[in-house]
Amino acid sequence: MNKVDLTESMEMLIKFRSEREWSQFHTPKNLAMSVAIESAELMEHFQWKNEEETKQYLSSQNNLEKVKEEIADTISYLLLLSTDLGIDLNQTVLDKIKKNEEKYPVAKCKGRNNKYNEL
Amino acid sequence: MNKVDLTESMEMLIKFRSEREWSQFHTPKNLAMSVAIESAELMEHFQWKNEEETKQYLSSQNNLEKVKEEIADTISYLLLLSTDLGIDLNQTVLDKIKKNEEKYPVAKCKGRNNKYNEL
Amino acid sequence: MNKVDLTESMEMLIKFRSEREWSQFHTPKNLAMSVAIESAELMEHFQWKNEEETKQYLSSQNNLEKVKEEIADTISYLLLLSTDLGIDLNQTVLDKIKKNEEKYPVAKCKGRNNKYNEL
Amino acid sequence: MNKVDLTESMEMLIKFRSEREWSQFHTPKNLAMSVAIESAELMEHFQWKNEEETKQYLSSQNNLEKVKEEIADTISYLLLLSTDLGIDLNQTVLDKIKKNEEKYPVAKCKGRNNKYNEL
Numbered sequence: 299m300n301k302v303d304l305t306e307s308m309e310m311l312i313k314f315r316s317e318r319e320w321s322q323f324h325t326p327k328n329l330a331m332s333v334a335i336e337s338a339e340l341m342e343h344f345q346w347k348n349e350e351e352t353k354q355y356l357s358s359q360n361n362l363e364k365v366k367e368e369i370a371d372t373i374s375y376l377l378l379l380s381t382d383l384g385i386d387l388n389q390t391v392l393d394k395i396k397k398n399e400e401k402y403p404v405a406k407c408k409g410r411n412n413k414y415n416e417l
Numbered sequence: 418m419n420k421v422d423l424t425e426s427m428e429m430l431i432k433f434r435s436e437r438e439w440s441q442f443h444t445p446k447n448l449a450m451s452v453a454i455e456s457a458e459l460m461e462h463f464q465w466k467n468e469e470e471t472k473q474y475l476s477s478q479n480n481l482e483k484v485k486e487e488i489a490d491t492i493s494y495l496l497l498l499s500t501d502l503g504i505d506l507n508q509t510v511l512d513k514i515k516k517n518e519e520k521y522p523v524a525k526c527k528g529r530n531n532k533y534n535e536l
Numbered sequence: 537m538n539k540v541d542l543t544e545s546m547e548m549l550i551k552f553r554s555e556r557e558w559s560q561f562h563t564p565k566n567l568a569m570s571v572a573i574e575s576a577e578l579m580e581h582f583q584w585k586n587e588e589e590t591k592q593y594l595s596s597q598n599n600l601e602k603v604k605e606e607i608a609d610t611i612s613y614l615l616l617l618s619t620d621l622g623i624d625l626n627q628t629v630l631d632k633i634k635k636n637e638e639k640y641p642v643a644k645c646k647g648r649n650n651k652y653n654e655l
Numbered sequence: 656m657n658k659v660d661l662t663e664s665m666e667m668l669i670k671f672r673s674e675r676e677w678s679q680f681h682t683p684k685n686l687a688m689s690v691a692i693e694s695a696e697l698m699e700h701f702q703w704k705n706e707e708e709t710k711q712y713l714s715s716q717n718n719l720e721k722v723k724e725e726i727a728d729t730i731s732y733l734l735l736l737s738t739d740l741g742i743d744l745n746q747t748v749l750d751k752i753k754k755n756e757e758k759y760p761v762a763k764c765k766g767r768n769n770k771y772n773e774l
Binding site for chain 2 (some may be wrong): 301303326327356362379390394
Binding site for chain 4 (some may be wrong): 323328331332334335337338339341342345346
């Protein structure tokens, strides 16, 4: 398993923002809005495409680079929001997985794509 | 600066998904859609609220926990998407910051909230 | 062709809002945010589902009713936003179709799902 | 009260789509995704802006035209989705308003921006 250490990303994002004096615009509401905007741009790459077309699209290095940029934008705003809220991101994800383990027990939902209220 | 190491989160997400045999549903298109859905749920916490009301809302530990869950959901789908696409997430963010440094030079956009095409 | 006359909807939405004194919260930014939030809830009904599963899902009257409610919510905020901005909605759509006719000439894009910049 | 009759819009949208043989791509899932994508583009016009800046932004005819195009795109996909699902859009909105009248009684929520579960 490769490391997924975003410490340097977080440091650079905070530095980038601080140099531009942009934290004044980064209210939690504005950051959440920006996560949603960037995630829609990410989604746009797959608009209208079926599975086969998606695969082909992503096999182009050029397209993959564009998709990576949208992923970067989305995660960047999430990183900034979480530092502003004083959140330990790794612990937050682990806590949610624990909750989901109860909501989606393996025995009940193995191989099924139903929502918990449809199980 | 605290570490932002999501390695354990990534491992647990992959394990959670594998146990439920859900990777069959996790096409890039479906994952991108899910990032967008979760980010809208995150945004919903701030719907209609002004800055003061947002601050008050987040001062409640109970509300903050709910916001943290939405952040966890959004980032979880991004983590899964990036591992499926074979992306080094930290490098991807750093590359995008470098690009943004050229797009948004400090001298031009310090303290300004304009988009690069409005500068 | 059935009529698609939303005049009564618009009247009732404005009345509903006025009785609750909610127009103070309905800034263009907040309304746009709300359109995005409701559209994500609409999208959520199709999350993880393939085409066949979507069809089956919508064949249940109960599910269709829920989908209709999300469509209603999304369009309601668009109606309120457009009245606040003094927009003639029908003319606005017709103008955009005209623009799209030039952007997507029939000869070039018949039966193709490419974006205009990929044609 | 001006009429909000979108019959002509609906006719032209169906004609536009039919000429391009695009209904094959217009699954409910893809249309819902497209509503979400366009609504994020609408939202983007207000990203980072406070109320005063939004007002100033919209006072430019050029900016307003761009906002109108995003509103047109968002509503167009909703119109196509509703015709595909055989929905009477006006009745659907009126039904939802009726439901909201019970969920949000005037006495309880006049001048308040709380969600029904916070009232």
